[in-house]
Amino acid sequence: MTKPIYVRFEVPSELSEKVYQIVELSREGGKLRKGTNEVTKVIERGETSLIVMAEDVDPPEILAHLPLLCEEKNIPYAYVPKKTELGTAAGLDKPTASVAVVDAGRAKQMMDGVLEELRKLKK
Numbered sequence: 001m002t003k004p005i006y007v008r009f010e011v012p013s014e015l016s017e018k019v020y021q022i023v024e025l026s027r028e029g030g031k032l033r034k035g036t037n038e039v040t041k042v043i044e045r046g047e048t049s050l051i052v053m054a055e056d057v058d059p060p061e062i063l064a065h066l067p068l069l070c071e072e073k074n075i076p077y078a079y080v081p082k083k084t085e086l087g088t089a090a091g092l093d094k095p096t097a098s099v100a101v102v103d104a105g106r107a108k109q110m111m112d113g114v115l116e117e118l119r120k121l122k123k
Contacts, residue, residue, distance in 0.1 A: 009020045010120065016080045018114050019052055022107040023089040023099055029107025034090050036062055041096045048100040050076055050111060052085035057097045066098060076115050 012021070026032050033042050042048040043066065051070055053063050070077045075082055083095035090099050104111045 002057055006104055011079050011118075012098075013081075013119055015049060015121075017077070018110060019078050019080055020051070020089045022101060022104060022111050023052055023112060025090045025107035025110070026104050027089070028105065030061065030101065030107065031103035032090055033100040033102055034092060034096050034098075036066070037097050039066065039100045040069065040088065042100045042102060043073055043075055045116045046075070046114070048075055048102050049104065049113065050078065050101040052086060052099045053077060053079050054086045054095070054097050055079050055081050062097055076112070076118050078118055 023032065029082040033039055033048070039048075041049060043051065053066060057063055061121065067074060067077060069075075083097055086099060089092055090096055101107075
């Protein structure tokens, strides 16, 4: 039996901007986990409501396990174009490959809408 392959899906730029805003608002009034190791831990524990990954990570194998874990744990995930912008949105002075939104805080309502749009994209 072969394992299913989960392909990176393209997120429209308008939706990517909303995802960056969710990360930024969650940083200010909610709770984030930054970096692939921390993100992996919260996925495994089921303690997150959204995973955000940068498309320009090199090598891409750094993030290859995250979509599989997310699918297994039924956790939504999205891609954004730039790791530098993701790092900035997360409040870091350096790029980051991935971020987990543990508590959306003030971005809760915006996140609900984005999650619905992501569900439609994956179908």
